[in-house]
Structures are given as structure tokens and as C-alpha cells.
Amino acid sequence: MLDKAPVLIYGMSGGFFMSDLSTRYMGLSLKNPVIAASSQLTSNIENLAACEEAGAGAVVLKSLFEEQILSDSGKIMANLDPLVHAEAYDYSTVMSQEYYLDRYLKLVQDAKKTLSIPVIASLNCVTAGKWIDYAVDFEKMGADALELNVFIIPVDFKKDSLSIEQIYLDIAKKIKSKVKIPVAMKIGPHFSALAHMMKNLAGEGINALVLFNRFYKPDIDIESLAVKAAKITSQPDEISLPLQWISLISGELSCDLSATTGIHGADGLIKVLLAGAKAGQLCSILLMKGIGYIKTILSELSDWMERHEYAAVSDFTGILCQENIINPEAYERTQYIKALVGIS
Numbered sequence: 001m002l003d004k005a006p007v008l009i010y011g012m013s014g015g016f017f018m019s020d021l022s023t024r025y026m027g028l029s030l031k032n033p034v035i036a037a038s039s040q041l042t043s044n045i046e047n048l049a050a051c052e053e054a055g056a057g058a059v060v061l062k063s064l065f066e067e068q069i070l071s072d073s074g075k076i077m078a079n080l081d082p083l084v085h086a087e088a089y090d091y092s093t094v095m096s097q098e099y100y101l102d103r104y105l106k107l108v109q110d111a112k113k114t115l116s117i118p119v120i121a122s123l124n125c126v127t128a129g130k131w132i133d134y135a136v137d138f139e140k141m142g143a144d145a146l147e148l149n150v151f152i153i154p155v156d157f158k159k160d161s162l163s164i165e166q167i168y169l170d171i172a173k174k175i176k177s178k179v180k181i182p183v184a185m186k187i188g189p190h191f192s193a194l195a196h197m198m199k200n201l202a203g204e205g206i207n208a209l210v211l212f213n214r215f216y217k218p219d220i221d222i223e224s225l226a227v228k229a230a231k232i233t234s235q236p237d238e239i240s241l242p243l244q245w246i247s248l249i250s251g252e253l254s255c256d257l258s259a260t261t262g263i264h265g266a267d268g269l270i271k272v273l274l275a276g277a278k279a280g281q282l283c284s285i286l287l288m289k290g291i292g293y294i295k296t297i298l299s300e301l302s303d304w305m306e307r308h309e310y311a312a313v314s315d316f317t318g319i320l321c322q323e324n325i326i327n328p329e330a331y332e333r334t335q336y337i338k339a340l341v342g343i344s
């Protein structure tokens with residue numbers, strides 16, 4: 001049964017009707033498609049309760065790093081390149097494995113006790129190693145689902161693309177053999193055959209793909225001649241990459257999709273839903289405007305549905321994916337050529 005969140009709407013054609021914001025994402029029933037993405041905003045119970053209070057459909061907890069689970073992680077965390085792992089910034093202290101793992105398991109447990117919306121635990125990993133055994137504990141603590149943030153930096157000259165892709169597939173296969181709860185994988189766009197890769201991940205049983213992870217971008221200060229961090233938050237125009245790929249593949253992939261990167265308001269959320277995502281994940285906008293901004297986004301989503309006379313989110317999800325539009329090449333190269341050289 002879907003956990004419905006009906007809103008009474010007066011339609012343009014006259015009369016009231018109920019708008020149903022609910023969505024099904026990776027087998028979970030969400031009362032609406034707004035997910036609070038993994039970040040420090042979802043790392044403590046007060047913030048998580050605030051997400052629910054503001055109306056979020058689900059929360060993804062702050063990631064636990066594979067390195068934190070596997071070892072005396074302080075040293076490893078200190079050695080992680082902060083120019084790549086923005087997420088690692090939140091872990092500045094040097095602590096033991098038990099500290100991180102126990103603290104995380106308690107967060108999952110407390111979140112489940114406190115919240116009624118689905119709680120998605122998150123792991124940041126780079127191998128199909130022993131950490132997977134510990135992921136079972138998240139399930140035991142009641143996590144409704146698991147999101148794996150996988151990013152292998154392809155800087156090793158000895159590793160070809162196939163061997164790197166195989167690591168993602170091994171992780172997917174192994175985790176699916178260990179846990180019964182749904183598993184999402186948050187990936188970046190940097191695969192040479194992205195559609196093929198996503199199809200293979202779905203083939204390993206991954207229940208949802210989160211498109212796309214936003215990597216931390218380094219910058220160079222030309223006065224101090226130092227490498228520095230570029231802006232940690234996204235810009236709204238960064239939505240175009242996930243939007244394009246969700247539109248291209250949502251009609252053909254066997255798993256669900258959620259969008260992350262660049263959703264800064266109801267318009268961004270509506271776009272990714274039209275393209276075929278089942279939910280949108282918000283981070284930067286909540287860091288900038290506060291968790292309460294979820295309420296505004298939901299209200300604007302309802303207003304838009306009223307104007308377009310959609311009674312349910314499912315009525316318009318995916319209607320503008322590539323498969324369903326009259327001009328399917330709009331998402332592909334043809335449009336680009338037209339724009340640049342005017343060939344019609």
C-alpha cells in the first residue's frame with residue numbers, strides 16, 4: 001500500500017480533486033518524491049527529524065566510509081584526498097573502527113525509532129571487500145534500504161576500463177547476496193559505455209541507480225599558487241547531466257532511478273520526474289536554504305500539479321523520457337548539431 005499524501009486541489013476545470021504525491025522508489029513507498037540526500041544534514045537525529053517534519057518522503061543517512069569500517073580508519077581518512085572525497089571532510093577526528101561502526105549503527109537504530117518515513121543507510125565504498133559483511137548489520141538495525149556511493153578514481157595506468165567496471169559489478173553482486181533490503185548505487189557519469197554499465201548493474205539486482213554523484217572539484221589559487229577547494233555546493237544548471245541521462249534510459253532500464261545534483265527547487269524536481277526519475281534527492285539547496293525548504297518545494301509541486309491537472313505524481317512520471325516523446329533525438333547529438341551548424 002502506498003503511503004499517500006493527498007492534497008486537496010481546485011482544478012482549472014472547476015471542482016476539487018486530491019493530488020497524490022506518493023511514489024514507489026526501489027520497492028519503498030514514499031509519501032512524496034523528495035529525498036533528503038546523504039550529507040552532514042542527515043548525520044544526526046535532530047536534522048533527520050527536521051527532514052521528516054518538513055515533509056521529506058525519505059532520508060539517506062550520511063555515508064559511512066569503507067575505510068572507517070575496515071581499519072583503524074583515522075589514518076586512512078587523514079590520507080584520503082579531500083579534493084576527491086568531499087564527503088570525508090565531515091570526519092575530521094581520528095577514531096577507531098568500533099567508534100565509527102557503533103556510532104553509525106546507533107544512528108540507523110535511532111532514526112528508525114524516531115522517524116516514520118523510510119531510512120536509507122549509506123556506504124561509501126571502493127572495493128567488494130569485507131565491509132560488505134558489516135552492511136548486514138544496517139539491515140539488522142532496521143534500515144529500510146541501502147545506498148552505496150561507489151567512486152573508484154581511474155588514475156591507475158595499469159587498470160583498464162573493464163577491470164574498473166568489474167569492481168562496481170562485484171560490489172553489486174556481493175551486496176545483493178548478503179542483504180534482503182533494496183540496494184541503490186550512486187554512481188558518477190564517467191563510464192565509457194554508461195548505458196551498458198547501468199544495464200549490467202540492474203542485471204546484478206541493484207534496485208535503483210542514483211544519478212549522478214557530484215564530485216568535489218579542485219581549483220587553483222593563482223596568487224597563493226595553492227590548490228584549493230572549489231565550491232562545495234552545486235549550481236542549478238548542473239541538473240542538465242542527470243536530466244539528460246534519466247531521460248535517455250529511464251524507459252529502458254529494469255531498475256528505478258533517482259536524481260541527484262542540481263535540484264534546487266520544485267522546477268528541477270518536476271523536470272527529473274517528467275524525465276522518468278522516481279524521486280529527487282536534495283542536498284545543496286537544503287544546506288543553503290535550510291531543511292524547512294522541503295515544505296516550499298512540496299507546495300510548489302502541488303501547485304504545478306494543480307495547474308496541469310495531474311491528480312498523481314505517477315500520472316506524469318516519465319512522460320518526457322526519450323521513449324515517450326515525439327522528437328526523441330532532442331536528447332541526443334542531432335539537436336547539438338542543429339544548434340551549432342543549423343542543419344535541420
Ligand SMILES: Cc1cc2nc3c(=O)[nH]c(=O)nc-3n(C[C@H](O)[C@H](O)[C@H](O)COP(=O)(O)O)c2cc1C
Binds near residue numbers: 062064124260
Ligand atoms: C558537504 C557535503 C557532504 C556530502 N556527503 C555525502 C556523503 O556522505 N555520501 C554521499 O553519498 N553523498 C554525499 N554528498 C553528495 C550529496 O548527497 C549530493 O549527491 C550532491 O551534493 C549533489 O546534490 P545537490 O546538487 O543537491 O547538492 C555530500 C555533499 C556535500 C555538499
